[in-house]
Each structure stands twice: as structure tokens, then as C-alpha cells.
Amino acid sequence: MKILRVDASAKRERSNSRALSRYFLERLREQRDDIEVDYLDLTLDTPEHVDEAFAIATYTAAHERTAQMNARLAASDALCARLLAADALVFAMxxxxxxxxxxxxxxxxxxxxxxxxxxxxxxxxVVGQLSRQKVLFITSRGADLRPGSPYERMDALTPALKAAFGFLGVAAPTFVDAQPLQFADQEARTEALERARVELDAVAKQWGQRVSGRSSASASASVACTVIG
Ligand SMILES: Cc1cc2nc3c(=O)[nH]c(=O)nc-3n(C[C@H](O)[C@H](O)[C@H](O)COP(=O)(O)O)c2cc1C
Known part of the structure; x- marks a missing residue:
């Protein structure tokens, strides 16, 4: 099972999202011995922002692109290839x-x-090409945005991720949201991390199951229900 693991926190050793994605991979390795990880740290290998050259090249038909356009798109092409080659995607941020x-x-x-x-x-x-991949988003939040909290409506992260990856064919991503990790007392933070780890244990068990009889897509959808509520 080939996994593309992507971290995005500006923090390194002190990062909770990085720690949780590491934790998940450790749990998954306990379940399966065929885990191969392609690792991308977006703070070290930050993709270039969209500029005019990119904006024009990306919507020019492949057979009409100049060598310069192809050069501008090369890093993006390589990122797409990494996604398409993976069986599962783990994004932590x-x-x-x-x-x-x-x-x-x-x-x-x-x-x-x-x-x-x-x-x-x-x-x-539109036919998204990532419908084959299992997808896990691990997010860390300083505040508590769970249903019922005053911050619930401020969550612009989950819908943005669902929209972008839904467009690419990811129908049932799993979300494990660790919260509150900063704007709360120590006890609440510790409980939030523990809740996230318990949810990640469940996802690791599910991803650990070899697909037999039950489709991986339906398995993924059922954890999404558990985790999102
Ligand atoms: C620049 C910045 C902006 C932040 N904005 C928010 C926010 O809008 N809502 C929130 O709940 N937490 C916010 N936080 C807190 C982080 O989401 C929280 O501390 C999280 O656990 C950090 O994850 P990490 O340890 O992987 O870096 C912000 C933190 C930083 C550094």
C-alpha cells in the first residue's frame, strides 16, 4: 500500500498535526507490513504560487504548449504523478x-x-481521477469548532478541503480533527489529543483490512460518519 503523507505545519518538533500523522502511520504499520510512504513536507518543498505563466500554461492544451510552458508546469506535473501513484493520501495540517x-x-x-x-x-x-485513493485529513485546531461550540460556524477549512478534493473524485474523505489544542486549559487539550488518537486508531484498523468482499470506498465512508458525527 503506497501512501503519500503530506505535512503542512510551520512548526516542526512542537507540531501536533505532524505528531498525529506520524502516530497514524505507526498504527497503520502495526496493521500491515506493505506500507510504503512517499513523504512531502510542504514547508520545505513549497509548491510555487500560481503566477501568470502557470495560469496560461495550465489551460493551454497539452499539444499546444511551448517548451517554456512545459517547464513551468513540470513541478506541478510531478506532484500530480505522486498523487496518482498513491493508494492512499494522508494530509496533516x-x-x-x-x-x-x-x-x-x-x-x-x-x-x-x-x-x-x-x-x-x-x-x-468532470471526472476526478482520485476516486481510487483512500484519503485522510488530520487537522489540528487551537479552538474548539465542534458542533455546539461558538466557533462551529468559523470552520472554513473542512468545506474547502471537501470541495477541492471532491472535485478530484474523493467522495468520502475521513476527517480527524484534533481540537481544542491551544485556546483551552491543559486538561481539554490532553483530552482532544487523546480523542484524535482514538479516532486514528480506528482509521488505521480500517485501512489495515485487506479489501475482501467489502469495498474500500464503503469502508472509508463509514469511518467518516463515525468521525464527523
Ligand atoms: C498563524 C496561526 C493562525 C491560527 N489560526 C487559528 C484559527 O483560525 N483557529 C484555530 O482554532 N486555531 C488557530 N491557530 C492555532 C493552531 O491551529 C493550533 O495551535 C494547532 O494545533 C497548530 O497545529 P500544529 O501544532 O500542527 O502546528 C492558529 C495558529 C497560527 C500559528
Whole structure:
């Protein structure tokens, strides 16, 4: 099972989201001995922001692109290839200002590519090319945005991730949201991390099951229900 693991926190050793994604991979390795990890740290390998050259090249048909256009798209092509080669995607990130870290947004801008990660069917509808992949988002939040909290409506992160990856064919991503990890007392923070670890244990067990009889897509959907509520 080939996993693309992506971290996006500006923090390193002190990062909760990095620690949780590491924890998840450790639990998954206990379940399966065929785990191969392709690791991407977006704070070290930050994809370039969209500029004019990219914006023009990406919507120019492949057979009409100049060598310069191809060069501008090369890093984005490589990121798309890494996604498509993976069987599962593990994205870990903190919430920054109610949404995603800018490095992760730059990543998204580089991986939504016509005729690579999505195609058009004959009837004009969009066919996302990541429908095969299991997808786990691990997010860390300083505040508590769970249902019923005063901050519930401030969550611009979950819908943005669902929209971008839904467009690429990810129908039932799993979310494990660790919260509150900063704007709360120590006890609440400790409980939040423990809740996240328990949820990650369940996802690791589920991903650990070899697909037999039950489809991986339906397995993924059922954890999403447990985790999201
Ligand atoms: C620049 C910045 C912006 C933040 N914005 C928010 C926010 O809007 N809402 C929130 O709940 N927490 C916010 N936080 C807190 C982080 O999401 C929280 O501390 C998280 O656990 C950090 O994850 P990490 O340890 O992996 O870096 C922010 C933190 C930073 C550094």
C-alpha cells in the first residue's frame, strides 16, 4: 500500500498535526507490513504560487504548449504523478485563520490539473481521477469548532478541503480533527489529543483490512460518519 503523507505545519518538533500523522502511520504499520510512504513536507518543498505563466500554461492544451510552458508546469506535473501513484493520501495540517495553511493552498493550486487529476467525460461532466485513493485529513485546531461550540460556524477549512478534493473524485474523505489544542486549559487539550488518537486508531484498523468482499470506498465512508458525527 503506497501512501503519500503530506505535512503542512510551520512548526516542526512542537507540531501536533505532524505528531498525529506520524502516530497514524505507526498504527497503520502495526496493521500491515506493505506500507510504503512517499513523504512531502510542504514547508520545505513549497509548491510555487500560481503566477501568470502557470495560469496560461495550465489551460493551454497539452499539444499546444511551448517548451517554456512545459517547464513551468513540470513541478506541478510531478506532484500530480505522486498523487496518482498513491493508494492512499494522508494530509496533516493546522487550521490557520479558520482555513488551511497557505502552503497547502499552494499545493492544491498545483494538483488540480485538467487531464491529469480531473478529466472531462464526453457529456462534459468532470471526472476526478482520485476516486481510487483512500484519503485522510488530520487537522489540528487551537479552538474548539465542534458542533455546539461558538466557533462551529468559523470552520472554513473542512468545506474547502471537501470541495477541492471532491472535485478530484474523493467522495468520502475521513476527517480527524484534533481540537481544542491551544485556546483551552491543559486538561481539554490532553483530552482532544487523546480523542484524535482514538479516532486514528480506528482509521488505521480500517485501512489495515485487506479489501475482501467489502469495498474500500464503503469502508472509508463509514469511518467518516463515525468521525464527523
Ligand atoms: C498563524 C496561526 C493562525 C491560527 N489560526 C487559528 C484559527 O483560525 N483557529 C484555530 O482554532 N486555531 C488557530 N491557530 C492555532 C493552531 O491551529 C493550533 O495551535 C494547532 O494545533 C497548530 O497545529 P500544529 O501544532 O500542527 O502546528 C492558529 C495558529 C497560527 C500559528
Amino acid at each position: 493546522p487550521m490557520y485563520n479558520w482555513s488551511m495553511p497557505s502552503v497547502f493552498k499552494a499545493f492544491i493550486d498545483n494538483i488540480i490539473r485538467t487531464n491529469l487529476t480531473y478529466r472531462f467525460a464526453e457529456d462534459g461532466s
